[in-house]
Amino acid sequence: MSKVVASLQEAIRLCGLKDGMSISFHHHLRNGDYVLNMVMDEVSKLGIGELTINASSLFDVHLPLITHIQNRTVTKLCTDYVSAGIGRWISQGILQEPVEFRTHGGRPSDMLLGRTPVDIAFLAVPTSDTMGNCTGKVGKSACGSLGYAFPDAMCAKKVVVITDNLVDYPLQNWSIPETYVDYVVPVEAIGNPAGIVSGTTQITRDPVGLVMADLAAQVIRYSGLLKDGFSFQTGAGGASLAAAKFLKEIMVKEKIQGSFGLGGITGYLVEMLQAGCFQTLLDVQCFDLKAVESLRTNPRHQEISSIHYASPTAKSAVVDNLDVVILGATEIDVDFNVNVHTDSSGYLMGGSGGHSDTAAGAKLAMVIAPIVRARMPIVTDHVMCVSTPGRDIDVLVTEKGIAINPAQKQLKQRLSDAGLPVMDIAQLKQMAEKVTGIPRKVPRGDRVVANVIYRDGSLLDRVYNIP
Amino acid sequence: MGQIVKKATAGTMESSDAYIEISPGEEGEGLDIQLESVVYHQFGQAIRKVAEEVLQEFSIERAKVRIVDRGALDCVLRARMETAIRRGIEEE
Known part of the structure; x- marks a missing residue:
């Protein structure tokens, strides 16, 4: 027996795709992904329309989607993140129905609860056998973890695996087993390796970034959490990586043995694992080649599903045991609400990803950002969009000082006692406005273009069109 | 009166x-300032004001100015304007 079908079009036909159905995609191939466009081209040739796309993230490589939206092949989007090119179209109101933004934990949760049923999941996988046992660890398009694809495989009525490395049955060390898979389609290439993972993610050389990173590491050091058993997540931004590097130096010097590093994994987290800072890495997505290599070769580096990572309705998820997370922000307001969905002009250019999941779970959720970015003060009175509620954010670290959520009295005391530059968040706002001037309000339309759905399924905020 | 000659x-x-790009304006016309900015809505007026101030300091009454702003602070805008003007009024 074999599940291999000759073409994508045949697989789509066999799955019985019809008008109005919902199809899903995962984003491990990031801006190198060919699969979403490939599938949508076939769907559009078949003349099927009014589809919902449920994608864990959308990148600008997916801009051909705009044409499919204009042709009404696609009429609804659900995603956890969009990059700026696609975000601009959404903000200009290309879709009649608002885009549904979820979090990396909320998406699998809603799928498993049946709130967002998926008819067909299309899984881009770097290696699969003829029955659909598949993995991202090997193959010419290796992307490492397939963490975000698990709920799609588990919940969709039909599952199509698309691969550019078809191997004999049975594949060893699979990530997603054949039990979920209906069809396997071999193609020439599932993605462009240059866009899938970066060769190396680089730490910042910007002096402002380094000052922030150093302060972030000091905050962790004096938070009371940096001791044996410590767990940590950070993003792939330059300053976050620098903070990880400074943290590693502290942990090595003080011989602190942490328990796990979590999240999107970069080479810097791998170095921390190798240096003995952690017992294990729990990996929902690899950001660079070093992470892919480590996941493939080091048994202490483990792949986890997005359910296991962050689902609020799983019996437990790793974020619930996280000590510290370092997060970014396009804006943060005086109540510590964070915006990572829109830019300072209100255009969509991001999304929660795991932001609000980790902020909710972590004992210390830290935002690091420069006090001014391209003349925009980072601290505002009200963020344009609440991506993560202020109650879940504990500290803001800028190059000029750190502000602590008033609810965290003990932390404030600890950091003040350590001699760190603790100040009121309103002070940071004033400092910035002194050099930038006070920004005027940007015009906003009155049509909702996106709903931001919190990890528990409730509506957290709305994003309006830009006229 | 300052004169932008090139x-x-x-x-x-x-x-x-x-x-910033500055060039001699058309005969009989005053200042023509074109502004593009990533913070146009938030700071467009403030940026225009700085540009006009610097032009005035050099007593320039006729010029075409194109500003492509990437979120510069006033001090940066001022410095860039001043440099562009000095380069534009110099003779070869």
């Missing part, structure tokens, strides 16, 4: 900088 530029397109 096309001159200053600045870069880097974030937090501004790129």
Whole structure:
């Protein structure tokens, strides 16, 4: 027996795709992904329309989607993140129905609860056998973890695996087993390796970034959490990586043995694992080649599903045991609400990803950002969009000082006692406005273009069109 | 009165900088300032005001100015404007 079908079009036909159905995609191939466009081209040739796309993230490589939206092949989007090119179209109101933004934990949760049923999941996988046992660890398009694809495989009525490395049955060390898979389609290439993972993610050389990173590491050091058993997540931004590097130096010097590093994994987290800072890495997505290599070769580096990572309705998820997370922000307001969905002009250019999941779970959720970015003060009175509620954010670290959520009295005391530059968040706002001037309000339309759905399924905020 | 005699530029397109192009204006016309900015809505008026102030300091009444602002602070805008003007009024 074999599940291999000759073409994508045949697989789509066999799955019985019809008008109005919902199809899903995962984003491990990031801006190198060919699969979403490939599938949508076939769907559009078949003349099927009014589809919902449920994608864990959308990148600008997916801009051909705009044409499919204009042709009404696609009429609804659900995603956890969009990059700026696609975000601009959404903000200009290309879709009649608002885009549904979820979090990396909320998406699998809603799928498993049946709130967002998926008819067909299309899984881009770097290696699969003829029955659909598949993995991202090997193959010419290796992307490492397939963490975000698990709920799609588990919940969709039909599952199509698309691969550019078809191997004999049975594949060893699979990530997603054949039990979920209906069809396997071999193609020439599932993605462009240059866009899938970066060769190396680089730490910042910007002096402002380094000052922030150093302060972030000091905050962790004096938070009371940096001791044996410590767990940590950070993003792939330059300053976050620098903070990880400074943290590693502290942990090595003080011989602190942490328990796990979590999240999107970069080479810097791998170095921390190798240096003995952690017992294990729990990996929902690899950001660079070093992470892919480590996941493939080091048994202490483990792949986890997005359910296991962050689902609020799983019996437990790793974020619930996280000590510290370092997060970014396009804006943060005086109540510590964070915006990572829109830019300072209100255009969509991001999304929660795991932001609000980790902020909710972590004992210390830290935002690091420069006090001014391209003349925009980072601290505002009200963020344009609440991506993560202020109650879940504990500290803001800028190059000029750190502000602590008033609810965290003990932390404030600890950091003040350590001699760190603790100040009121309103002070940071004033400092910035002194050099930038006070920004005027940007015009906003009155049509909702996106709903931001919190990890528990409730509506957290709305994003309006830009006229 | 200051006179812009040739096309001159200053600045870069880097974030937090501004790129400025200045050239002699048309006969009989005053100041023509074209502004593009990543913070147009928030700071467009403030940027225009700085540009006009610097032009006035050099007593320039006729010029075409193109500003591509990437979120520069006033001090940066001022420096870039001044440099562009000085380059534009210099003789070969």
